[in-house]
Amino acid sequence: FYIFTQPPQLPQYSDIMIDDYLPGISSTFDWLKGKKLYKHQYEALRSLEEGKNVVLIAGTGSGKTEAWVFYALKKAVSNKFVALATYPTLALSNDQVNRIEKYAGKLGVSVIKIDKGTRDELKAIKGGAGLRQAIASSKIVLTNPAFLLSDIKRFVDKQSRAYLYTVLRDLDLLVIDELDFYTPRSIALLLGMMKLLYTHLKVPRQVVVMTATLSNPEEMCSFLESLNGRKCVIIRGNPFNVENRTLVVLGKNLRSIWEKIQDVKKTILATGNLDKDVLKALDDYSVFERNAYRVINYLRSLGVDVPSPALSIPELLEPYVNDHGVTIVFTRSINRAEELYRELLERTPGLMNKVAVHHHLVDRKKREEIEMKAREGHIRVIISPRTLSQGIDIGTVIRIVHVGLPEELREFRQREGRKGRRENIVFTESIVIPQGVFDINLLSKGESAFKKWLELPIEKTIVNSDNKYLYLFTGIAKLKSTWMDKNLNEKEIFVLRKTRVLEPDGKVDYKRLDKVWFNLNFYEYSPPYGIPRSLIREDKEIPLEPIGRCDLVEKFQVGCFDLGSGGVVLKLDYGRGRNVSRVVEYELSYRTLNMLDALKDAVEQYRDIKLRWGESPELIRDVFRAKVISVVDTVVYPPKMGFGELIKIPNRVNWVVKSDKPRLVKLADNHHVVFDQRRISLPVSTHGEYRDFTSGIMIEAMENEDPILIRLGLAYILIVLRRVYSYSISALEYSVDAVGGKVFFELHEPESSGLLEKIDWL
Numbered sequence: 001f002y003i004f005t006q007p008p009q010l011p012q013y014s015d016i017m018i019d020d021y022l023p024g025i026s027s028t029f030d031w032l033k034g035k036k037l038y039k040h041q042y043e044a045l046r047s048l049e050e051g052k053n054v055v056l057i058a059g060t061g062s063g064k065t066e067a068w069v070f071y072a073l074k075k076a077v078s079n080k081f082v083a084l085a086t087y088p089t090l091a092l093s094n095d096q097v098n099r100i101e102k103y104a105g106k107l108g109v110s111v112i113k114i115d116k117g118t119r120d121e122l123k124a125i126k127g128g129a130g131l132r133q134a135i136a137s138s139k140i141v142l143t144n145p146a147f148l149l150s151d152i153k154r155f156v157d158k159q160s161r162a163y164l165y166t167v168l169r170d171l172d173l174l175v176i177d178e179l180d181f182y183t184p185r186s187i188a189l190l191l192g193m194m195k196l197l198y199t200h201l202k203v204p205r206q207v208v209v210m211t212a213t214l215s216n217p218e219e220m221c222s223f224l225e226s227l228n229g230r231k232c233v234i235i236r237g238n239p240f241n242v243e244n245r246t247l248v249v250l251g252k253n254l255r256s257i258w259e260k261i262q263d264v265k266k267t268i269l270a271t272g273n274l275d276k277d278v279l280k281a282l283d284d285y286s287v288f289e290r291n292a293y294r295v296i297n298y299l300r301s302l303g304v305d306v307p308s309p310a311l312s313i314p315e316l317l318e319p320y321v322n323d324h325g326v327t328i329v330f331t332r333s334i335n336r337a338e339e340l341y342r343e344l345l346e347r348t349p350g351l352m353n354k355v356a357v358h359h360h361l362v363d364r365k366k367r368e369e370i371e372m373k374a375r376e377g378h379i380r381v382i383i384s385p386r387t388l389s390q391g392i393d394i395g396t397v398i399r400i401v402h403v404g405l406p407e408e409l410r411e412f413r414q415r416e417g418r419k420g421r422r423e424n425i426v427f428t429e430s431i432v433i434p435q436g437v438f439d440i441n442l443l444s445k446g447e448s449a450f451k452k453w454l455e456l457p458i459e460k461t462i463v464n465s466d467n468k469y470l471y472l473f474t475g476i477a478k479l480k481s482t483w484m485d486k487n488l489n490e491k492e493i494f495v496l497r498k499t500r501v502l503e504p505d506g507k508v509d510y511k512r513l514d515k516v517w518f519n520l521n522f523y524e525y526s527p528p529y530g531i532p533r534s535l536i537r538e539d540k541e542i543p544l545e546p547i548g549r550c551d552l553v554e555k556f557q558v559g560c561f562d563l564g565s566g567g568v569v570l571k572l573d574y575g576r577g578r579n580v581s582r583v584v585e586y587e588l589s590y591r592t593l594n595m596l597d598a599l600k601d602a603v604e605q606y607r608d609i610k611l612r613w614g615e616s617p618e619l620i621r622d623v624f625r626a627k628v629i630s631v632v633d634t635v636v637y638p639p640k641m642g643f644g645e646l647i648k649i650p651n652r653v654n655w656v657v658k659s660d661k662p663r664l665v666k667l668a669d670n671h672h673v674v675f676d677q678r679r680i681s682l683p684v685s686t687h688g689e690y691r692d693f694t695s696g697i698m699i700e701a702m703e704n705e706d707p708i709l710i711r712l713g714l715a716y717i718l719i720v721l722r723r724v725y726s727y728s729i730s731a732l733e734y735s736v737d738a739v740g741g742k743v744f745f746e747l748h749e750p751e752s753s754g755l756l757e758k759i760d761w762l
Helices: 039-049 064-078 090-107 116-136 145-157 165-169 184-201 217-228 254-263 265-269 276-283 285-290 292-301 313-322 334-347 349-354 364-376 409-416 437-443 447-454 468-480 490-498 510-519 549-555 597-612 619-624 707-723
Strands: 002-006 013-017 036-038 053-058 083-086 111-113 140-143 173-176 206-211 232-237 243-248 326-330 355-357 381-384 397-403 427-433 531-537 540-547 567-574 580-587 628-637 641-667 670-682 690-700 733-739 742-748
Touching: 002 447, 013 039, 036 039, 039 053, 039 064, 039 206, 039 232, 053 064, 053 217, 064 083, 064 090, 064 140, 064 173, 064 206, 083 145, 090 111, 090 140, 111 116, 116 145, 116 165, 140 145, 145 165, 145 184, 145 468, 165 184, 184 217, 184 468, 206 217, 217 232, 254 265, 254 285, 254 292, 265 276, 276 285, 276 292, 285 292, 292 641, 313 326, 313 334, 313 349, 313 381, 313 397, 313 427, 334 349, 334 355, 334 381, 349 355, 355 364, 397 409, 409 447, 437 447, 468 490, 468 510, 468 690, 490 641, 531 567, 540 549, 549 628, 549 641, 549 690, 597 619, 597 641, 597 670, 619 628, 707 733, 707 742
Parallel strands: 053 206, 053 232, 083 140, 083 173, 111 140, 173 206, 243 427, 326 381, 326 397, 355 381, 397 427, 531 580
Antiparallel strands: 002 243, 013 036, 531 540, 567 580, 628 641, 641 670, 641 690, 690 742, 733 742
8 A cells, every 4th residue: 555645725715704794694603703704705705796607616615605605695685686506416415505594594584495305395284385485485595406407397388387486587696506516418408497597587697606626617607608798707716625644555465465475485386387477476576566466366276375465345444434433435336335335234233323325226315314314423434336426515524435446537536525524624534445457557556646647637527508408408498388489599490300309391299399398307318207116025015216217228127136225126017108117126035036037047057157167156145245247238329410319228138247266368478367257148128218319420431441440549539538638538439330341430429518519520
């Protein structure tokens, strides 16, 4: 391992006392007393007072919330004023919400938090009219963009139908928090909503956009200035950071392992015909250190009992269960998070109430309970793939553990931003554990290589006011509305023809129009409700968190394991048109696997594979150890000529079985250590599809062009886009196919971003 320390960092202070700007507000929290506004807070407040739009870029713990809410409260106390603030996931923003409510309560300003869940709860208590009255009487409304979009769709149909009708009509200030959390498609919808509101209602009068990692704020400012004609200012502020100690854990003590190998060196040499690099490593520790994983696996493949250099992550996490602060463990996938959670519970059975797993398939109420218990100090370790990397403020987080580096540097920064947000924390820790070839190659080169990666430019958040998805939204809104001007501009006409909402003769296909409008939702192009899911356990049916259409296609086909529920999908129910209407899981056991002949055969194939490898076949154990995983092969049909429909369908369900034992393979003069994998294809039907609109191009290659070289060229394009232009390496996807003796290659945007058109390819 190696360790390095980052010094503390404090935002710069202004000369303005908090109570001078908003008298008496410091009595709400002890930590505000006698404090001055941070410089970036004061600059933002002053710019808002001057009537400007603001893009505020400041790290975590830097008081971005106060930079707009103090302005809103000051206005609301003495004037008729309405502010609407959107957070990516409102449930994760409870800390900000609580602060806003306390500030507002001190000044007698009404605040309401509204999303789908709270709407239903308040409606049950107050009734529909009472709920609308509560919203109408509030000066500050807190919501999330998914609810905002659904309500704007009601507003488009008939203004008075919207729960936020009076808020939208009188909106003075719109606040968008954590802009860098959103995908290009989601940002296009945010821009589209703002454009629609201002075009028809001349609101919002001002906009504040807040972010921690936005690298291209000029694009957002340009849009805001064109939206409402007000000047936009970009304000940057330092984050609040205590001293941070970064520990990169490469494995166990390699020298002690090498010394143990020396004890059996004669036995190893006696096997003969050893790899030359292994021979060097046996004699020279520095060679062994550089190639430890390969050498150890090579020796283990010969039957030599060598300790693994790999760290036991649950063993590392165990002491943190009783620590004084909260540790958040980030993984690359839900399956890995669930696997670690179960392994940690096995090591700490008496402390299971102090450990939790958190992801979007966990019930919403359960997630909120986990966050609350973490704030209260009852839960000490939370394991999560991504849902906690943005928008959450648990003040007692002192440590972030990265089980594998994320694909994007931006996500790494977002993860890191969850810790050290209170002045009473002396120092924080970042622990990085490599997972996979890229991590090991980068981190094993030492501190300088890791720091060089950390210093790369952050991936751009694609803010494209010319994204065709924006015109899809505004164009359909005009056609659906009972009160809006229905004159379409040229870009809206083009997009609606490409999506077949407008026929070639200019007539509207109203059936198609209704379908697209119904499915046009914030996080996914699908109906506004998820697919119900349930688990059968001991003949009892337990409801689970609904899933989206994309999850259905990729993760919830018959035969797929669900480590979150401990179940396996055995049944899909169907509604009209063979659309999947419900996913039924059964608790994972040999009895349930024998309920379907296809799975019964797969179990027998698994047993045969493990026995051939000389390993014990224990399927249930292997599933929860991620030695057997389910993988759905999908087929993607992207648009081929610009903007159009993308279709993703499930093609085949597989179980991937991974060996515990290394095996030696000789290629040319070198030996390579591999861990066998076998795929078991399940003879089950696949169902469901995911559709959305995006852009793509397909080009026929010239004769005699090598498909391998074309693939290398396309991969090189993605690298150039990342290193030179700072776009995410996943912003575009490609494929190369040979059809009828001809070679075609295609590039498409996984989500509509307009990047294919935006780039100057020449």
